Amino acid sequence: xxxxxxxxxxxxxxxxxxxxxxxxxxxxxxxxxxxxxxxxxxxxxxxxxxxxxxxxxxxxxxxxxxxxxxxxxxxxxxxxxxxxxxxxxxxxxxxxxxxxxxxxxxxxxxxxxxxxxxxxxxxxxxxxxxxxxxxxxxxxxxxxxxxxxxxxxxxxxxxxxx
Numbered sequence: 001x002x003x004x005x006x007x008x009x010x011x012x013x014x015x016x017x018x019x020x021x022x023x024x025x026x027x028x029x030x031x032x033x034x035x036x037x038x039x040x041x042x043x044x045x046x047x048x049x050x051x052x053x054x055x056x057x058x059x060x061x062x063x064x065x066x067x068x069x070x071x072x073x074x075x076x077x078x079x080x081x082x083x084x085x086x087x088x089x090x091x092x093x094x095x096x097x098x099x100x101x102x103x104x105x106x107x108x109x110x111x112x113x114x115x116x117x118x119x120x121x122x123x124x125x126x127x128x129x130x131x132x133x134x135x136x137x138x139x140x141x142x143x144x145x146x147x148x149x150x151x152x153x154x155x156x157x158x159x160x161x162x
Contacts, residue, residue, distance in 0.1 A: 019047055020055050025065035028052075032069035035076035037100065041069075074101045 024045065031041045039049045056063040077100060081093035097105040 018055075019045075019051065020059065020062070022059075022061065024055070025062055028062075028065050029069045029072060033072035033076055035073055035080065035096075037073070038066065038070075070100070074104075077101075 027045070028038075028041050031044060032038065036044075038052050042049045042052045052066070056066045074097065077093060077096050081090065081097065084090045084093055094105070098107070
């Protein structure tokens with residue numbers, strides 16, 4: 001049986017020691033500034049992408065370096081796009097930018113959703129509603145019940161056929 005350590009003796013940390021080195025802050029900025037990803041940097045220094053993410057959470061100075069490196073990576077990829085000579089180079093650059101900076105480079109699709117309420121509700125009531133009656137149904141608690149097929153006072157049954 002082992003003896004317990006005295007309370008004043010420092011305990012060693014549990015688990016594998018981190019490979020983090022403060023010099024990685026400058027290294028990741030330089031590396032990603034060439035257009036490489038965080039994952040590529042992780043491979044370059046021999047760690048996993050998860051290690052890079054963990055370090056960014058644990059070390060504020062590394063987190064800031066990663067943010068600066070990501071901006072420099074986007075800059076490098078945009079410069080590559082602007083100097084592209086062929087359609088293939090343009091396509092590859094745009095693909096890279098859509099993945100590394102989706103907030104700026106995603107394909108935006110605007111979809112307008114409109115519903116003609118009269119058209120949507122009339123089949124439920126078999127054509128029994130018109131204009132103001134339709135608005136009355138949609139503006140109160142009876143909406144839910146009517147649409148769910150429950151009887152609503154003063155209105156024809158949703159299941160009744162005209």
